[in-house]
Amino acid sequence: MKKVALSALAAAMMSGAVYAETLTLYTDAKTGQVFTTAGEGRVEMGDFVDAKSVDMSQRESESSFSEYKDAMKKYVNVKSHAKTLDFSGTHYFGLSSNTYGANNAKGNDTSRGFEFRRNYLQAKAFFTDKDYFRVTMDTTDELESSTGNANMYVKYAYLYLDKVLPYTGVEIGVAHRPWIDYEEHNSWYYRSINKVIMEDKFSVNPTTGASLAVDTMNSADMGVNFQTKTPYFSSELGIFDGEGYHPATNQKLSTGLSEEWRLTAHLMGNGEKVGKYKLDKDTYANISFAGIMSQDEKYDGSTQTDSQTYDKNAYWFHAVYSQPEFLIAAQYDVTKYEYATANANDRKLKTWSVNGEIRPAQDWTVLARYDSVKTEYTNSLGAATNANNTNDGTQIIYGVAYDYNKNVKFIASGKTVNAKQSTAALALSTDTGATVGDMIDKQSWMLTTEVNW
Template structure:
C-alpha cells in the first residue's frame, strides 16, 4: 500500500513538473522504475511504481451490481388468505466481485485465479467469500485445459456469456429460487476439464456437489457436464454484438449423496440428477434462446415433498439498437412444474411456477451498463411458492473494469 501511495504522489509530482517545464520527459529503466530527466540529463525524481510479485504478470478486475428494488407482493393469496410476504423497498449491492489472475508458467494462457464475492446471506448481512480459487492449466490434453480448486461448474458460465447477458438482475433458470427449481449454483470445489474446438466444446468435471456457499457433507461426488455444438463455428470473443452464431447444448449433473434423509429409523443418502437441452441463435442486432430442464431429487420422493424434482423451460430474447448496439430491449419467460402434487380447492395436481421478465438496458461504455426492468412472479394457486407472487421493479448500474 505504501508503494502505491508513493506512486500516486510521484505521478502528481510528474504531472506538475511536466506542466511547468516543456523539456521534461518521462523515462523508465530496466527495473520498471519511472523517473524524469531534464534536457541536460539531470535526474529529478526516481521512485518505484510497480506492484512487485513473483508472478510474471498480474491482472486485476472488478464487477459490481448496484441497484434499487421495490417488491410489490400480492397482498392476498388465491384462497383469500393474507400473504406473509410484505412489500419491500431498498438500495442494494446485489453482487460485488474482485478478481486477481496471476500468470505463473511459461504458457501465457495458464494462470491462477482468485475471485472474492460480496453478497447477502440469509440474514440480510453482507458477506465476503471466495467464489473462485483455482489453477488453470492450458492444453493438458489436445485442445483441453483443466481448472483445479474452487472452480466453475460446467453450465452457468456458458449461459451467462452466450445466451443470458443480464445476470445483474436475474439468475438463470436452474439457480432461480422465486419461481424456479434452485438446482445448482455456479462454483464448487473440484476439477473441471475444458475442451475447445471450432465447432464443438465441452466442460465436464467432478465436484463436491453442494456448491461454494454451502457446507460439504462429504457423502458423495457430483459428475457434471456441458457439451455444445457450434453449428456455425466460433470466431473469438465478444460474440454478443459482433458475431452471428448458433449453438446447441446438453448439460446436467449426477449429484450423489447430496442430502441425508431419515425415513422412519433409516437414514439414507439421496441423489440429485438433472439434465437440460439449450439452444441460442445470435446476430449483432438480436438474440433468441430456449431451454428445457428435467430433474429428479430422490430426497423429494423419500419425503413426499415438492422441492427440486420436476421439469420446466425458459425462453429469452434480446433486441439491440444504436450504432454500437448500445441500446437493448429484452424479455424472458420461465416455467417450472414440481413433480409432487399439491392440493388446492380439493384438487390434487402439479402446480406450475412462472416468471415474466421485461426490461431495457443502455451500455453507457465498456465499463458501465444501466438497466431498468420488472419481474412478474405468477406462481399457480396452491403452489408452495405462491407467496412470492407480485412484481419487482428494478434499477441497476453494472460497473466493471
C-alpha cells in the same frame, strides 16, 4: 575535425533529442578536407549538431530522469513470484422494489431498497502466458437475503493449466461448474438483474419464507473441470462435491460426488470464441446438451442423515442464435430428486425458458425472458401435493439496457412472478383467504448499474 563532428553526432543520438537546426558537412574525397557547402568532388557526410547543443540535451535528459525518479516515489512496489498479475472487478448495484401477494390482514407485503447484487474482486497470477491461479471474492447484499447482511465468499480459487490435453485445459480447485458461466456469457447476459433459470429462485417472501424455486445448481464448486474448445465443438466435463461453493453443510460424512457436463455444437465454426463473443459484431449459433449426476447431496444446514440425503439427476437442452441485430435462446430442463429413505420431497421438476433481445440502436438493448416450472411429486403424498400445484409457476422478465461505455451499463427492468400453488396458508396468515401462492406472487421493479473493469 571529422572525429570531433562524429563524436558530437553520437552524443546527440544517445541523448534521444531531435533538433530543428542542424549543419550539413561535406568532405573532399581526395584531400579529406571538410566543407560546409556542396561542391564538385565533395561527398555529403550527414547532418551534425554543435557540442553546445549536445551538452544542453544531456542536461535536459538528466533533469527529466530526476523528475521521473521523484514521481515513482509516490508508488508502492509489488512483488510476486508470478510472471504477471491481473486484477479486475465486476459490480452490480441497484435499487429494487418488490410487492408480494397478500399474506396477512394488512394486505400486500412490500420491500424496497438498495442492494449489492454482486461485488466480485478478482486476481489472476500468471505463471506462463496461459497458465494461472485465480481467486475471486464474492460479496452479496440483497433484499431477499435470509441473513440480512453482506456475506463474503470465495467464489473461485483454482489453478488453470492450458492444453493438458489437445485443445483442452483444466481448472483445479473451487472451479467453474460446466453450465452457469456458459449460459451467462453466451445467451443470458443479464446476471445483474436475474440468475439463469437453473440457478433461479423465482420468489422468496422475506416475511413468511414461502418460496417458488428451480435452484438446481449454482455456478462454482470444489472439484476439477476439463474445458475443450475447437471451432465446431466445445465441452466441459467436471467432478465436484455437489453442494456448491457456499453450502451450510460439508463433505465430512458424505462420499457422493457430482459428475457434470456440457457438450456444445457451434454451427458457425466459432467455438474457440465461446464466452468471448462481441454481440455488436459476431454471429453464432450453438446447440448444447448438459447434465448432472449427483449422489448423496444434503439440504443446506441439515445433518448427514438418510432422511435428508438425496441423489439429484438432471439434464437439459439449450439452443442460442445471435447476430448484431438480435438474440434468441431457449432451453428445456428436467431435474429429479430421490431421497435415501421415503421422503415427501421426492420430486421431478420440468422447466423451460425462452429469452431474447433486440438491439434497435447502437448501445441500446430491449430484453425479455419467460420461465416456467412444473413440479411432479412422486412420493406417497404426490397426488394431493400435485393437485395443489406445489412449486409450480411462471415468471416474465423485461427491460431496457444502455451501454454507457465499455465498463458501465445501466438497466431498467421488471419481473412478474405468478405462483400456481393453491394450498390455504392458515398457519402463516391471519387472513384465512390467503394462500401460499398469493404469498409468493411478486411484482418487481429494478434500476441497475453494472460495472466491469
